[in-house]
Amino acid sequence: MKLTQALRLVSVKLPTGSSVERAMSRCHTVEDLRQLAARRLPLPVMEYIDGGADGELSLANNSAAFERHRFIPVALADVSTTDTSTGFLGRRAAAPLGFAPTGYTRMVRTEGEPAVARAAAAAGLPYVLSTMATTSLEELATGPTAEAERWFQLYVWKDRARAHELVRRAAAAGYRVLEIAVDTAVPGNRLRDIHNGFTIPPRLTPASLLEIGTKPGYWMRMLRAPALEFANVSDSAGSNALTIENIGSQFDPGVTWSDLAELRAIWDGDLLLKGPISPADAVLARDLGVDGVHLSNHGGRQLDRTIAPADLINPVRRAVGDDFAIVVDSGIRHGADIATAIALGADLAMIGRPYLWALAAAGEPGVAYLADLLVGQFRRTMQLLGVASVDELRRRGMQLLDEEPVLPRPHTPGEIPGLLLPQA
Numbered sequence: 001m002k003l004t005q006a007l008r009l010v011s012v013k014l015p016t017g018s019s020v021e022r023a024m025s026r027c028h029t030v031e032d033l034r035q036l037a038a039r040r041l042p043l044p045v046m047e048y049i050d051g052g053a054d055g056e057l058s059l060a061n062n063s064a065a066f067e068r069h070r071f072i073p074v075a076l077a078d079v080s081t082t083d084t085s086t087g088f089l090g091r092r093a094a095a096p097l098g099f100a101p102t103g104y105t106r107m108v109r110t111e112g113e114p115a116v117a118r119a120a121a122a123a124g125l126p127y128v129l130s131t132m133a134t135t136s137l138e139e140l141a142t143g144p145t146a147e148a149e150r151w152f153q154l155y156v157w158k159d160r161a162r163a164h165e166l167v168r169r170a171a172a173a174g175y176r177v178l179e180i181a182v183d184t185a186v187p188g189n190r191l192r193d194i195h196n197g198f199t200i201p202p203r204l205t206p207a208s209l210l211e212i213g214t215k216p217g218y219w220m221r222m223l224r225a226p227a228l229e230f231a232n233v234s235d236s237a238g239s240n241a242l243t244i245e246n247i248g249s250q251f252d253p254g255v256t257w258s259d260l261a262e263l264r265a266i267w268d269g270d271l272l273l274k275g276p277i278s279p280a281d282a283v284l285a286r287d288l289g290v291d292g293v294h295l296s297n298h299g300g301r302q303l304d305r306t307i308a309p310a311d312l313i314n315p316v317r318r319a320v321g322d323d324f325a326i327v328v329d330s331g332i333r334h335g336a337d338i339a340t341a342i343a344l345g346a347d348l349a350m351i352g353r354p355y356l357w358a359l360a361a362a363g364e365p366g367v368a369y370l371a372d373l374l375v376g377q378f379r380r381t382m383q384l385l386g387v388a389s390v391d392e393l394r395r396r397g398m399q400l401l402d403e404e405p406v407l408p409r410p411h412t413p414g415e416i417p418g419l420l421l422p423q424a
C-alpha cells in the first residue's frame with residue numbers, strides 16, 4: 001500500500017478546546033477522574049481523600065455491595081422518553097443524586113465548596129455543606145447558589161450552644177434540610193493520614209517541597225489563595241491549623257437521643273440522621289419526628305467493618321414504610337449504583353469522593369462534567385432496564401434485582417417495643 005493510501009485510512013484528530021475540555025474528553029468513568037486527580041494532588045492530600053479507617057474493610061465493601069446486585073430488565077418497554085428527575089421531600093431534583101458533605105474542600109482545590117455547590121445547582125442536584133467546610137453557611141446563601149437546593153450537615157459540637165447557633169444560622173441562611181451526623185462520637189482511625197503525617201492545612205515539609213516541582217498547579221494555587229479556615233466554626237476550633245489528632249477534641253462522644261429531641265425542637269425544616277442507621281434506630285428516629293435517614297458509613301472513614309449502606313437500604317425501607325426519606329451514600333461510582341439504590345428502596349443517592357476527585361482534576365467544570373457523566377450513566381441504565389421514570393424504578397424495585405440482600409442483625413431484639421422486624 002502506498003503512503004497516500006495508508007494516510008487516507010487514518011483519521012488524524014488534532015487536539016481542540018481548552019486544556020480542561022481536553023482532559024475531560026479522556027475521562028469516561030469516575031475512576032478516570034480519580035486517576036487525573038492523583039496526578040494533580042500531593043500524595044498526602046490524595047490519600048486523605050481516598051483513605052478509610054483502620055483496615056479499610058468498610059471502604060472496600062461499599063462499592064462491592066452495590067455491584068453484587070444483578071439487574072433483571074423489563075422487556076419491550078418504551079423508553080424513548082426517559083425522565084431521570086425525581087421528587088424528594090417536596091422538591092424536584094434533576095436525578096436522584098446529590099453531593100454529600102465533605103470538610104476542607106478548599107484544600108482539594110482552592111475554589112472549594114462554592115465551585116461544587118455551583119456545579120450541583122447548575123445540574124439541578126442538592127448539595128450538602130459540612131460543619132467543617134472552608135466556606136461559610138452565609139457565603140453559599142448569596143450569588144449563584146442563593147436559590148439552590150442547599151442542605152447543612154451538623155456535627156453536634158461539645159459546646160451545645162454553638163451547635164444550636166449553627167442550626168439557627170442554617171435556618172436564617174435558607175438551608176432546607178439539616179443532616180445530623182451520628183457516626184462521629186470520635187474520629188475514625190485513618191492510618192494513611194497518620195503514616196503521611198498529614199495536617200490540615202497541608203504543610204510544606206522537605207518531602208512536599210520536593211513534590212512542588214511535580215504538582216506546581218496545586219501549590220501555586222494554594223500559596224496564592226487566602227489561608228484555609230473552618231469558616232463556620234473557626235472560633236470554637238481555635239485555630240485553622242488543626243491536626244488529625246486534635247480535631248477529635250471537638251467531637252462529643254456524649255451525644256444522645258435527647259440532643260436529637262432538642263435539635264428537632266429548634267429546626268423547623270426537614271431533618272435527617274446521617275450514619276449507618278439500623279432499621280430499629282430508623283424507626284425510633286421516625287417516631288421522634290425525624291424526616292429521614294442518610295444511610296452512610298462516611299465512605300468507610302469512621303467505624304471500620306461497618307455494614308455497607310447499600311445493604312441497609314432495603315431492611316430500613318421495610319422497617320420504616322414508604323413515607324420516610326432514605327438517602328444513601330458510600331461507594332457510589334456509577335449511574336448503575338444509583339439505579340440499584342433506588343430499586344432497593346432509597347430516594348436519593350449521594351457521592352463524596354467522586355466530586356472531590358473531579359474538583360481536583362478540573363475545578364468546577366470537572367464537577368459539572370462528573371454530574372453529567374453520572375446522570376448519563378443513570379439514564380442509560382434506566383433505558384436498558386426498561387424503566388422510563390424514577391417512580392417506575394422505585395415501584396418495580398426488587399423485581400429488577402436478582403438478589404435479596406442479607407438482613408443486618410438487629411441491635412438488641414425487643415429494644416423498641418412494637419417494632420416488627422421485616423421478614424426476609
Ligand SMILES: Cc1cc2nc3c(=O)[nH]c(=O)nc-3n(C[C@H](O)[C@H](O)[C@H](O)COP(=O)(O)O)c2cc1C
Nearest residue numbers: 100101102103130296298299329330331351352353
Ligand atoms: C475527604 C472527605 C471529607 C468528608 N467530610 C465529611 C464531613 O465533614 N461531614 C460528613 O458528614 N461527612 C464527611 N465525609 C463523608 C461524606 O459525606 C460521604 O458520607 C462519603 O464520602 C460517601 O462515600 P464515598 O466517598 O464513597 O462517595 C467526608 C468524606 C470525605 C471523602
